[in-house]
Every structure is written in structure tokens, then in C-alpha cells.
Amino acid sequence: MAEARIMPGAPVAAAVLGDVAQRVKALAEMGRSVGLGTILVGDDPASAGYIRMKQAKAVDLSIHSSHTQLPGHAAQVDLVAAIRAMNDDPRVDAMLVQHPVPAGIDYEAALSEMDPNKDVDGLHPFNMGRLALSMPGPVxxxxxxxxxxxxxxxxxxxxxxxxxxxxxxxxxxxxxxxxxxxxxxxxxxxxxxxxxxxxxxxxxxxxxxxxxxxxxxxxxxxxxxxxxxxxxxxxxxxxxxxxxxxxxxxxxxxxxxxxxxxxxxxPTTVAMLFRNTVVAAERRAPASKSGGATAGESG
Ligand SMILES: NC(=O)c1ccc[n+]([C@@H]2O[C@H](COP(=O)([O-])OP(=O)(O)OC[C@H]3O[C@@H](n4cnc5c(N)ncnc54)[C@H](OP(=O)(O)O)[C@@H]3O)[C@@H](O)[C@H]2O)c1
Incomplete structure (x- = not known):
């Protein structure tokens, strides 16, 4: 049998990110910036690398980055405080806590503190519920x-x-x-x-x-x-x-x-992170006429 046909993610990501860039531009024309918040606990080199990659991609897309770095010995209350600060920060439309977190931090419990509408990974229990019910929300x-x-x-x-x-x-x-x-x-x-x-x-x-x-x-x-x-x-x-x-x-x-x-x-995962970011911003933009993603929308 012939070898399988290959499905690289790059063209898919390029199409998604091209759409994201246009939507960011449309929001900018309405006087709205788009912001992604990231939180990293500890100094795991792989996790730090992922954060840098996401920040660089945000720059490419004219998306504002806010980053909170917590030490590896941070306690659960410190992480919760960082999440709540981003919940209240109007420059942050969507946010993530980089996974994995150090032992001693309860990732799921921390996630539950996040404003579900800012949960860029779509992993908050409220958003899992939206997905199960096919309701609009970050996927x-x-x-x-x-x-x-x-x-x-x-x-x-x-x-x-x-x-x-x-x-x-x-x-x-x-x-x-x-x-x-x-x-x-x-x-x-x-x-x-x-x-x-x-x-x-x-x-x-x-x-x-x-x-x-x-x-x-x-x-x-x-x-x-x-x-x-x-x-x-x-x-x-x-x-x-x-x-x-x-x-x-x-x-x-x-x-x-x-x-x-x-x-x-x-690459498609990273592209969807930015799509969820711009959709969160569109939802928050009072004058936005954009539809936004639903639990079913993709690509
Ligand atoms: N490419 C990307 O961008 C990307 C993004 C996110 C995640 N991932 C990767 O996706 C994978 C899954 O992530 P997750 O967070 O969903 O993982 P997870 O929570 O660790 O789940 C792994 C699942 O695989 C099952 N499993 C493990 N060993 C098995 C075996 N020998 N036979 C049958 N089933 C087995 C487990 O079964 P039990 O439930 O019975 O334990 C569990 O359901 C990870 O490797 C993660 O790194 C990739």
C-alpha cells in the first residue's frame, strides 16, 4: 500500500491566524485593543519557552500581552490572587495559566477562579458545561x-x-x-x-x-x-x-x-488559542457586530 498522505498543521494555522489578524484589526478600528494574559508559576524551561512563543505570536498579531511570573515556591493563594487581578484587568480579554504547575499547586482549583469568559483554553468547568450543551463559549x-x-x-x-x-x-x-x-x-x-x-x-x-x-x-x-x-x-x-x-x-x-x-x-492548537482570544475580545466589545465562536465553530 502507498504511504499515507500527510496533514501538516501549518496551513490550517495560517488560515486561522489570518482570520484572527483581520478581526484584531476590525476591533482596533473601533478603538478596542485585544489582550492575552499569561501566568507562569516556576521556571520550568519548556513552560517558559511556550510562554515566550505565545508572546511572540501575540506581537505578530498586534495582541497585547500581560504576563505574571510567580516563583516556583508560590502558594495557591498567590496564584489565585494573580488570576483575580487578571479577571479585573480590562486590558486582559483572555488568559491562561501555563500547565504543568509545580507540585503543591492545584491547577483545577486555580482554573475555577478564572472568569470563564476569559478562559482562553476553554477548560474552566463552566466552559466544559457549555461545550457539553453546545452553547457558545471558548472551545x-x-x-x-x-x-x-x-x-x-x-x-x-x-x-x-x-x-x-x-x-x-x-x-x-x-x-x-x-x-x-x-x-x-x-x-x-x-x-x-x-x-x-x-x-x-x-x-x-x-x-x-x-x-x-x-x-x-x-x-x-x-x-x-x-x-x-x-x-x-x-x-x-x-x-x-x-x-x-x-x-x-x-x-x-x-x-x-x-x-x-x-x-x-x-500549530493548530496555538492558532486556536489566538482565535479564542479575539473572540473573547469581540464579546467584550460593546459595539462589536462580530458573531464569535460557538462551542461548535471551528476553523
Ligand atoms: N499537540 C498538542 O498541542 C497537545 C495539546 C494538549 C495536549 N496534548 C497531549 O495530549 C495527550 C493527552 O492529554 P490529556 O491532558 O488529555 O492527557 P491525560 O489526562 O493524561 O489522559 C491520557 C489518557 O490516555 C489514556 N491512556 C494512557 N495510557 C493508556 C494505555 N496504555 N492504554 C489505553 N489508554 C491509555 C488514559 O486512560 P485513563 O483515563 O484510563 O487513565 C487517559 O484517558 C498528552 O500527551 C498531551 O501532552 C497535546
Whole structure:
């Protein structure tokens, strides 16, 4: 069988960011700036690198950045105070707390302190509820990026069987909610498998689309995939600077379409972060006529 066709994320991200730039410009013409707030606890080099990358991208898009740096020994109350300050800061339309946080900080509890309308990652319990109910609100960035990626490559999703390997809160669970919504780029039969399903490959072998969201390097192998199926690699683990994806490279020998080892889902995630930022700003702009994203909108 021929090698799979590759689905890089860069063209998808470029399309999303082009739209974001126009929307930022439209807000500027109404006298409104757009602001992204970031909070980093500790000095983990990878996390600091992610923050720098997001700040650089914000500059490219004429989005204002506000950053709060907390020491690694910061207490929960310090993080909550930083979040509340950004909740009250009119220059911040959307914000994030960079994950992972040091041991001793309860990330979920901190997230619950955030104004849900400023929650750029869409992970606040209120926003997960909005997603489950198909109500407008910020959609978690990686799931939104995956829906946009499939739409960009004109992979039919509606009416097809999607199997997601992993039910984590940043990826598998919200993605299952998103792709089962009634919408042309979703509307799929979605099966979620996880470590409680020892024979999970019985399910992935039946799938039209397999999405790996486990964070277990090389867990998805060619024998787990039906020939010709679409394979999206979302799960990754870092060992130092080395990125180890869930999808073994040899899966490309059986898949019909596949994301590349590097540069697949990642760039679409970043693009969706900025789309959520500009949508949050549009919602706050009193005179805005823009519609804004709904739990279903992507790309
Ligand atoms: N590319 C990107 O931009 C991006 C963005 C966000 C996240 N990610 C990656 O996406 C992955 C998932 O993130 P998350 O926060 O949702 O992760 P998570 O909360 O750690 O969830 C991992 C899921 O995988 C399942 N799993 C783990 N080992 C398994 C095994 N051997 N067999 C079957 N299932 C197994 C777990 O099952 P149980 O529930 O039974 O434990 C769990 O449901 C991570 O690798 C993360 O780094 C990537």
C-alpha cells in the first residue's frame, strides 16, 4: 500500500491566524485593543519557552500581552490572587495559566477562579458545561484545532466512526464532545477508549478516523489501524527536548491520511488559542457586530 498522505498543521494555522489578524484589526478600528494574559508559576524551561512563543505570536498579531511570573515556591493563594487581578484587568480579554504547575499547586482549583469568559483554553468547568450543551463559549484549543485540521483536508467526519484513544480533560474528553455535535464538520459516531479497555485496539481497528490522545509514546501501531484510515496524533510526551508522539512512524505505511510526527496538531492548537482570544475580545466589545465562536465553530 502507498504511504499515507500527510496533514501538516501549518496551513490550517495560517488560515486561522489570518482570520484572527483581520478581526484584531476590525476591533482596533473601533478603538478596542485585544489582550492575552499569561501566568507562569516556576521556571520550568519548556513552560517558559511556550510562554515566550505565545508572546511572540501575540506581537505578530498586534495582541497585547500581560504576563505574571510567580516563583516556583508560590502558594495557591498567590496564584489565585494573580488570576483575580487578571479577571479585573480590562486590558486582559483572555488568559491562561501555563500547565504543568509545580507540585503543591492545584491547577483545577486555580482554573475555577478564572472568569470563564476569559478562559482562553476553554477548560474552566463552566466552559466544559457549555461545550457539553453546545452553547457558545471558548472551545479547548487542541480539540478545536483537530476539528479544523480535518475540515481543512476535507476529511469527511459527519456520519463516520471516530475512535479517540484517551479520555483526558485537555484532549480526549472535550474532543469527543466536539466531534459528536450536530454540525457538518462533526456529527460523527464517537467512541472513546482508555486504559480501562484492555482490548482498545478492537475499536481503533474499526475506526474511519483514529485520534491518539494518550501521551504514551508509540502506543498506536500499524496493527491497530484499518488500512486507509485517517490517523491524527494528538498525544505527545517530552523527554528533555525530545518529542515522543503516540503514533508510531510505521503507521504511515497503513493509514490513508496521517499527521506528521512534528508540526501536525501543535500549530493548530496555538492558532486556536489566538482565535479564542479575539473572540473573547469581540464579546467584550460593546459595539462589536462580530458573531464569535460557538462551542461548535471551528476553523
Ligand atoms: N499537540 C498538542 O498541542 C497537545 C495539546 C494538549 C495536549 N496534548 C497531549 O495530549 C495527550 C493527552 O492529554 P490529556 O491532558 O488529555 O492527557 P491525560 O489526562 O493524561 O489522559 C491520557 C489518557 O490516555 C489514556 N491512556 C494512557 N495510557 C493508556 C494505555 N496504555 N492504554 C489505553 N489508554 C491509555 C488514559 O486512560 P485513563 O483515563 O484510563 O487513565 C487517559 O484517558 C498528552 O500527551 C498531551 O501532552 C497535546
Amino acid at each position: 479547548p484549543c487542541t480539540p478545536a484545532g483537530i476539528e479544523a485540521l480535518l475540515a481543512h483536508y476535507q476529511i469527511p467526519v459527519a456520519g463516520r466512526h471516530v475512535v479517540i484513544l484517551g479520555r483526558g480533560t485537555t484532549l480526549g474528553r472535550p474532543l469527543a464532545l466536539l466531534l459528536s455535535q450536530k454540525r457538518p464538520t462533526a456529527n460523527a459516531a464517537v467512541t472513546v477508549v482508555h486504559s480501562g479497555i484492555p482490548s482498545w485496539d478492537d475499536y481503533t481497528r474499526q475506526a474511519d478516523i483514529v485520534i491518539a490522545a494518550a501521551g504514551v509514546p508509540g502506543i498506536l501501531r500499524p496493527e491497530h489501524v484499518r488500512p486507509g484510515a485517517v490517523v491524527v496524533g494528538g498525544g505527545v510526551r517530552y523527554e528533555g527536548r525530545r518529542l515522543l508522539p503516540d503514533v508510531d512512524e510505521s503507521v504511515a505505511e497503513v493509514a490513508g491520511w496521517i499527521t506528521p510526527r512534528v508540526g501536525g496538531v501543535g
